[in-house]
Amino acid sequence: MATHVMSESIYNLIPREEVKPPKEQRYQSKFRSTVKEEKQTNKSPNKTMGPAKVDLNAPKDYLSKRSKEPVLPEKTSFKYPDEDKRKPMVPKKEDRPLMGLKSNKNFITTNAVENIMSVPKKPAANFVDTAKGSTHPLEPSGLVPKYLNKKGYGDVPDYLRKRNGEVKRAQEEYDEYIKEHYRRGAMKHLTEGERQAVLNGLKKNWEEIHHQYQGLSVVTDTAPKKARKERMEAEMKQLERDIELLEKHKIIYIANN
């Protein structure tokens, strides 16, 4: 009770400004930069696409014991690499020749004579490119003109010639076809001779009708007479118009239909 009396006071309820302790600086690892760098360089290649999609093993290929251990190659006996190419050993002094055969050939002199008589080997065609004198074979280097001397150098190759010919022929065929097509669709041109013939024919027809017309009776008193006269007049008029048309135009086209 007594502690209450001492401690409790209304003035303790007065709101006090809370003093916040200043915040400690945020911890930052000193390895931060290295970690960052490593992460950058060792960035997993499958990052963007996700891990590779691989089929699962079949159930029968279950994981068996020791299957993850590395499989060692089988043991092999040691062999020199040139063992097969090596010549057989020189026979020993005490070896007996095969089937007792013996040659009188003086190998030393024959070898010496052969060498003396042989034509010296031609030096290899090399070129030297550095001051220290490193040599390279000349022939494949491209320094010697090789393809220039080839037969048929600079000619148009056969396949091109063949192809160009084909193209040209195809174009000509096509042009022909087009021309033919147009020609078929175009109007017929009446030649000068034809025109003259048509004109003469028309004139002759007109002469005939005119002759008949002149021979008609003077009095047209019946209906058939009148009709006949009118018909003849109409025919002549038509013929006159046609003649005039043909005479007027020198060039005449006739439509296909």
Place this chain on the structure above:
Amino acid sequence: MTTNDDDYKMLELLSTTGFNGKVFAGFKVHPDKEHIIYPLGNTVIIEHIAKNTQSFLQGHTDNVSCVAVSKNGKFIASGQETYMGFKANIIIWDFQEKEQYCKLELHKVKVQSLAFSPSSKYLVSLGGKDDGSVVVWDVAKKESVCGAPAAVQSAGMTSCIAYCNNDEDKFVTGGERTIRVWTLDIANRKIRPVDCNMGQLKRYVKCIEVAPDDDYFYCGTTSGDILKIYMANNLLSKFGPEKDKYSQGVTSLALLWTGEILVGAGDGTVAVIKGDQFKKTKSHKIPGSGAITSLVLRGKGHQFLVGTEKSQIHRFNLAEFTREQLRDCHFGSVSDIAFPHGCSDLYATCSQSDIRVWNAKTSRDVLSITVPNMTCNAIELMRDGSGIVSAWDDNKIRVFYPQSGKLKYQINDAHNKKVTAITTTSDCRFIISGGGEGQVRVWKIKDQQRGDLERTMKEHKGEVTCIVVRKNDRECISASFDGSCIIWDLSRGTRHLVIFANTLFKCVSYSLDESQVLTSGTDRKIGYWETYSTTQIRETEGASTGAVNGMMVSPDGDNFVTGGDDKLIKFWDYGDAQVTHVGIGHSGAINRLSICPNQMYIVSVSQDGAIMRWKYPK
């Protein structure tokens, strides 16, 4: 003496503490998620949640009875109640401007409930018991469109209204044995109701919530269950829970985005229920909160706020279902206020069964003491800060520890008829109390553990309302309803002088040099009296309409403040007896007021439960 009414300035209101939790669905969250809106007396308060800044919408003539916020957040509507035979206003407020947009007057006596249409084009209002009509208002034209009786004659009172979330032409009303779906026919200016057939079920609907897609609506009932009604054919779809119904009824509902329903019950239970069986998934009971009157989601509903009948505001986190108390206001008339000596940062108030200590700057309570079923009439703080002395209507004087709020000691049967006034001497050795029977008693504090009766001074014939001690602790003055103020000699325990007037004295205050004393009471007169001879020096009109309930002379002695039934705070010049400043804001009668010791602000408490802090004019 007359005061020149035109020649005063307004007191600046710094903050208000209070919330009328009894208004159903009165507590709202604005759609911007940053402001809360709640009624307090006849004002509607808009408060920024984070910044704690308040705006006051004042215009109602009586207590606000309902609040609605439009979906776009542009408008706030509030309805009021008024006296029998008068018309009750609906006021639509512009949220941005914090101004009155229009005043709509049609309902009689009380506006029960309000709802905005989804596009805020229409406002639909429901009248109270004496009105019983539904009215549709055009918000843009500021006029009524049409109205109709809310329910059939055989049904009871309609208590709530809810608008569809998408359909502009449909709303629902619910009440005692009535649930109606209304269709608005704007071309013919008609509303057509369709009654929901409930069969044998008889329910009293307290709250309605419409599903976001308008398929169903849910009604909370006083029987403690929830009705789920299909909107298309107005048929009852489901109701429940069948067992374990919510005690004291379902008072508020809210729908979550998950399809679950938040339920607030009359016994303070907040629960989340789900499914057709209305199965309870989460539940929490707020102790001592009264009914959950408002349940509002903040944003989508991850966080929701709860307003209770006992004027508490709680914030819930939905996921963890944890609760945090945001506000704990007085829910009844606040009867007294006291400042610690020489300290302006705290003040203590008492209201009904509660004593609270408040942080003056933030207006948040620091300490809350409750003695159930008793009423505290007066409060005083020991000058050394060691205790809160309170006067109770069960004839006891209780002294509490000021930090833990535990009872330090109590004086049983201090008076025969309630303890009505209390004060302490400045040396903290004596408590002086006044009772309803008219006695003034002096109690000696022994070892901080008990109070022994030192003296009984029997002169008053009526209730003692106020006791003030002189600075030298030799004398004190007590005001009483019997029309007398007596100056007592404390050393001898006898009457020294007496002031008579034809009034019920309510307050008394010494001037700075204690040569004069100011009194006031129900005759609305402020009297200046000489203390050594009790001759009246001056009398002035303290208020034109109501009794003066509280008065205090400022620490520098140049001014004094009064407050009373006229709901105004008046700031007077002591020498001229002229009102220089007036504070308008209270919606109930002012019970007491106090100037803080550092003369920074004035705190007034009123009958509607509000505590208002005013800036002290320079």
